[in-house]
Amino acid sequence: MNNCKYIFVTGGVTSSLGKGIIAASLGKLLKARGFHVTIQKFDPYINIDPGTLNPYEHGECYVTNDGAETDLDLGHYERFLSTPTSQANNVTTGRIYQNVIHKERKGDYLGKTVQVIPHITDEIKRNIKLLGSTGEFDVVITEIGGTVGDIESLPFIEAIRQLRWELGGDALSLHLTLIPYLAASGELKTKPTQNSVKQLSQYGVRPDILVCRTEHALPKEVKEKIAKFCNVDLEAVIEARDAQTIYEVPLLMEAEYLDRVALKKLNLPLSNQPDLSDWKQFLYRLENPEKKVTIGLIGKYVELKDSYKSISEALIHASAVLQTEVEIRWIHSEQIAPENAEVLLHDLGGILVAPGFGSRGIEGKLAAIKYVREHQIPFLGICLGMQCAVIEFARNVLGWQDANSLEMNANSKHDVITIMEHQKEIKNYGGTMRLGAYDCEIKPNSIAAKVYGQKQIKERHRHRYELNNAFKKDLEKKGLMITGIYPDENLAEIVELKDHPWFVGVQFHPEYKSTVTQPHPLFTGFVEAASKIRS
Ligand code: GLN
Numbered sequence: 001m002n003n004c005k006y007i008f009v010t011g012g013v014t015s016s017l018g019k020g021i022i023a024a025s026l027g028k029l030l031k032a033r034g035f036h037v038t039i040q041k042f043d044p045y046i047n048i049d050p051g052t053l054n055p056y057e058h059g060e061c062y063v064t065n066d067g068a069e070t071d072l073d074l075g076h077y078e079r080f081l082s083t084p085t086s087q088a089n090n091v092t093t094g095r096i097y098q099n100v101i102h103k104e105r106k107g108d109y110l111g112k113t114v115q116v117i118p119h120i121t122d123e124i125k126r127n128i129k130l131l132g133s134t135g136e137f138d139v140v141i142t143e144i145g146g147t148v149g150d151i152e153s154l155p156f157i158e159a160i161r162q163l164r165w166e167l168g169g170d171a172l173s174l175h176l177t178l179i180p181y182l183a184a185s186g187e188l189k190t191k192p193t194q195n196s197v198k199q200l201s202q203y204g205v206r207p208d209i210l211v212c213r214t215e216h217a218l219p220k221e222v223k224e225k226i227a228k229f230c231n232v233d234l235e236a237v238i239e240a241r242d243a244q245t246i247y248e249v250p251l252l253m254e255a256e257y258l259d260r261v262a263l264k265k266l267n268l269p270l271s272n273q274p275d276l277s278d279w280k281q282f283l284y285r286l287e288n289p290e291k292k293v294t295i296g297l298i299g300k301y302v303e304l305k306d307s308y309k310s311i312s313e314a315l316i317h318a319s320a321v322l323q324t325e326v327e328i329r330w331i332h333s334e335q336i337a338p339e340n341a342e343v344l345l346h347d348l349g350g351i352l353v354a355p356g357f358g359s360r361g362i363e364g365k366l367a368a369i370k371y372v373r374e375h376q377i378p379f380l381g382i383c384l385g386m387q388c389a390v391i392e393f394a395r396n397v398l399g400w401q402d403a404n405s406l407e408m409n410a411n412s413k414h415d416v417i418t419i420m421e422h423q424k425e426i427k428n429y430g431g432t433m434r435l436g437a438y439d440c441e442i443k444p445n446s447i448a449a450k451v452y453g454q455k456q457i458k459e460r461h462r463h464r465y466e467l468n469n470a471f472k473k474d475l476e477k478k479g480l481m482i483t484g485i486y487p488d489e490n491l492a493e494i495v496e497l498k499d500h501p502w503f504v505g506v507q508f509h510p511e512y513k514s515t516v517t518q519p520h521p522l523f524t525g526f527v528e529a530a531s532k533i534r535s
Contacts, residue, residue: 003167003170004132004133004135004137004138004139004140004170005138005139005140005170005171005172005266005268006128006129006132006139006140006141006142006163006167006170006171006172007023007026007139007140007141007142007171007172007173007174007262007266008142008144008160008163008164008171008172008173008174008205009022009023009141009142009143009144009174009175009176010144010148010157010160010173010174010175010176010200010205010207011144011146011147011148011175011176011177012147012148012149012175012176012177012178012192012193012196012197012199012200013147013177013178013192013193013195013196014147014178015146015147017176017177017178017213018176018213018240018246018249019073019143019145019176020041020072020073020076020077020143021076021246021249022174022176022211022240022249022253023039023073023077023141023143024039024073024076024077024079024080024081024249024250025080025249025250025252025253025258026141026174026253026258026259026262027039027077027080027081027139027141028080028081028250028279029250029253029254029258029259029274029276030138030139030259030262030263031081031083032250032274032275032276032279033259033263033272033273033274033275034272035138035139035268036136036137036138036139037081037083037137037138037139037140037141038077038081038083038085038089038131038136038137038139038140038141039077039081039085039089039140039141039142039143040085040088040089040090040091040128040131040140040141040142040143041070041071041073041074041077041089041090041091041142041143041144041145042090042091042092042124042127042128042142042143042144042145042156043071043090043091043092043093043145043146044092044093044144044145044146044150044152044153044156045092045093045094045145045152046092046093046094046097047092047094048092048094048095048098048430048431049068049069049070049090049092049094049095049430049431050069050070050071050092051069051430051431051433052429052430055301055304055306055307056301056303056304056307058071058072058306059072059304059306059307059309060072060075060306060307060308060309060310061462062074062075062309062310062512063435063436063460063461063462063509063512064084064085064086064087064089064436064460064512065084065086065436065437065458065460066086066087066436066437067087067435067436067437067460068085068086068087068089068090068435068436069431069435069462070085070087070089070090071090071145072306072309072310073143074089074090075309075310075313075512076246077089078512078513078515079310079313079317079514079515079516080250080515080516081515082515082516082517082518088127088130088131089131091124091127093152093155096120096123096124096127096155097120099123100114100119100120100123116155117155117158120155121155121158121159121162124155124156124159125159125162125163128140128142128159128163129163138268139266139268142160144156144157144160148175148196148199148200148203149196149199154203157200157203157205158203158204160173160205161203161204161205164205169266169267170266171266172208172209172262172265172266173205173206173207173208173209174207174208174209174210174211174262175196175197175200175207175209175210175211176210176211176212176213176240177192177193177196177197177210177211177212177213178192178193178212178213178214179192179193179212179213179214179218179222179226180192181214181215181216188214188216188218188219188222190222190225190226190229193210193212193226193230194226194229194230197210197229197230197231197232201231206231207230207232208232208236208265209232209236209238209258209261209262209265210226210230210232210236210237210238211238211240211258212226212237212238212239212240213240213242214239214240214241214242215241215242216241217239217241218237218239223237223239233261235257235261236261236265238253238256238257238258238261239256240252240253240256244287245283245286245287245316247279247282247283247286247316247516248283250276250279251276251279251280251283254274254276259274278516278517279516279517282317282320282516282517283320285320285321285323286316286319286320288323289319289323289324289325290323290324291322291323291324291325291531292324292325292326292327292531293324293325293326293327293349293350293527293530293531294326294327294328294329294347294348294349295315295326295327295328295329295348295349295350295351295352295527295530296328296329296331296344296345296348296350296351296352296368297311297312297328297329297330297331297352297354298331298332298333298336298351298352298353298354298364298365298368298385299330299331299332299333299353299354299355299356299361300332300333300334300356300360300361301354301356302330302331302332303332305330308354310509310511310512310514311352311354311382311511312328313511313514314510314511314514314519314520314523315328315352315523315527317514317515317516317519317520317523317524318514318519318520318523318524318526318527318528319527320516320519321519321524322524322527322528322531324527324528324531326527329348331344331345331368332361332364333353333360333361333362333364333365333368334360334361334364335364336364336365336367336368337363337364337367338367338370341367341368341370341371342371344368345368345371345372345377346375348377348530349377349378349530349531349533350377350378350379350380350502350526350527350529350530350533351368351369351372351377351378351379351380352379352380352381352382352385352526353365353368353369353379353380353381353382353384353385353388353389354382354384354385355382355383355384355385355462355509356383356384357384357407358407358408359407359408362388362408365384365385365388366388366391366392366395369381369388369389369392370392370396372503373389373392373393373396373497373500373503376500376501376533377530377533378501378502378503378526378529378530378533379500379502379503379504379505380504380505380506380522380523380526381504381505381506382505382506382509382510382511383461383462383463383506383507383508383509384463385505386494386495386505386506386507387405387417387465387467387505387507389480389495389503389505390416390417390467390475390480390495390505391403391404391405391416391417393475393478393480393497394414394416394471394474394475397478397479397480398474398475398478400413400414400416402414403415403416404416404417405417405418405465406418406419406465407419407464407465414471415468416467416468416471416475417465417466417467417468418465418466418467418468418470419464419465420434420464420465420466420491421489423464423465426464433461433462433463433464434461434462434463434464435460435461435462436460436461437458437459437460437461438458438459438461438486438493438508439456439457439458439486439487439488440456440457440458440459440484440485440486440493440494440508441455441456441484441485441486441487442454442455442456442457442483442484442494443481443482443483443484446481446483446484446494446496447483447496447502447503447504447525448483448484448494448496448504448522449483450525451521451522451524451525452521452522453521457484459493459506459508459509459510459513460508460509460512460513461507461508461509462509463507466491466492466507467482467491467492467495467507469490469492472492475495479497479498479499480495480496480497480498481495481496481497481498482494482495483495483496484506491507492507493506493507493508494506494507501529501533502525502526502529502530504522504525504526506522510522510523511523
């Protein structure tokens with residue numbers, strides 16, 4: 001293979017056009033042709049990473065194997081490509097500045113004035129090329145967060161301008177815009193796209209490919225007009241129609257020849273046709289369900305569904321495996337109480353209690369878990385959801401009314417969930433949780449052993465608290481079994497209920513590892529159990 005090739009993805013006109021999905025779809029098509037591809041995202045905000053952000057700000061925080069807390073678009077990259085990402089795949093302005101300031105304090109700049117250009121832009125360029133320089137990848141796709149014209153994304157655009165010049169034919173720029181439809185006049189409007197391209201060109205970046213989000217098909221004349229006004233080849237004006245599901249987008253992009261146009265511009269061979277048979281099979285099963293099940297998703301951020309992106313996508317993957325439509329009923333944990341649990345939950349196939357931080361909504365989660373435990377409804381508790389299952393069991397089965405997590409109550413005598421030993425000294429919140437992939441050993445004859453079909457697994461974590469081993473014996477004696485442990489520190493990673501058809505709580509986040517071609521067995525097992533109960 002020759003040099004690594006770079007594709008820069010920017011967005012214009014409005015935010016939320018789906019740059020991440022377009023980048024992931026192009027990555028998927030190139031991978032399906034046999035290229036080694038990775039996708040990275042540069043976020044123009046000042047936080048070092050999204051780990052300290054409230055989900056209302058930015059949706060879910062996605063965690064990689066190496067423990068990086070990253071933007072949720074990295075979840076799409078992994079779900080589409082089934083290639084693990086790492087810290088190098090998500091870099092923020094904050095991290096760039098932190099690195100530069102660190103070098104300045106060390107004296108690395110030898111008395112020079114440290115400036116946005118060239119020092120910040122050089123650091124951006126170094127990070128853009130980091131994955132490319134490993135020799136692992138033929139193509140690196142770099143998505144720039146935000147919208148062209150934002151003040152904060154300017155250094156990134158300038159870095160792209162410089163790299164385009166330095167890399168010549170080894171780089172291309174893809175710009176995603178919107179073609180609004182005016183219902184009153186029945187017209188598709190190209191002016192916002194023209195203006196967006198004009199703005200990008202003022203910064204010195206000329207797009208090679210324009211991907212145009214649109215509600216309606218783009219007639220040839222509209223494409224011609226865009227090509228002419230924006231100085232792009234006609235074949236490089238790509239229509240991106242709204243799709244039923246994000247998983248259709250790679251096929252829509254293939255039909256528009258996005259991958260071919262990109263390969264031609266990068267001088268890469270077109271000889272291999274993309275092998276999308278797995279993908280098409282997945283879509284067929286997803287779009288032709290034979291059964292239906294409703295899963296209640298209980299969390300405190302349900303107003304912003306992006307807060308649970310990987311969970312809802314993992315349920316979609318399970319839905320395709322089982323050819324069972326999964327309808328998610330989003331339930332706000334603060335709305336559940338012992339008195340209304342029956343009304344809210346009785347008709348659900350299964351209940352998933354989501355991860356989270358802090359005490360808001362905890363009592364609702366506990367009321368829901370009591371209901372599913374007593375009514376034999378399949379249950380999957382993730383991280384805080386697992387911790388709540390332990391608290392509920394301690395309160396209502398062991399009769400310890402004060403049982404709690406140390407996170408919620410520092411004075412409970414029965415802190416069945418307690419702070420991890422090495423968390424006690426930690427003062428800073430950013431990047432200091434137990435993060436990333438750890439081993440887990442599964443006990444035989446458990447639901448976990450059955451769904452995973454193996455004894456050793458590796459799952460990703462993001463938490464500070466854990467099951468308190470001081471209470472392990474009492475819990476197990478009454479039927480809350482610990483069926484997965486992290487052997488090095490004897491931490492409980494999976495709990496199950498003895499007398500229940502499907503009750504599993506996991507301290508880790510299985511949702512981060514579910515992909516289209518490798519759906520997660522816990523989600524598949526859970527949805528299967530849920531669909532059996534209600535069929
Ligand atoms: N707040 C809990 C902890 O820190 C659970 C975290 C989570 O659900 N991701 O342990």
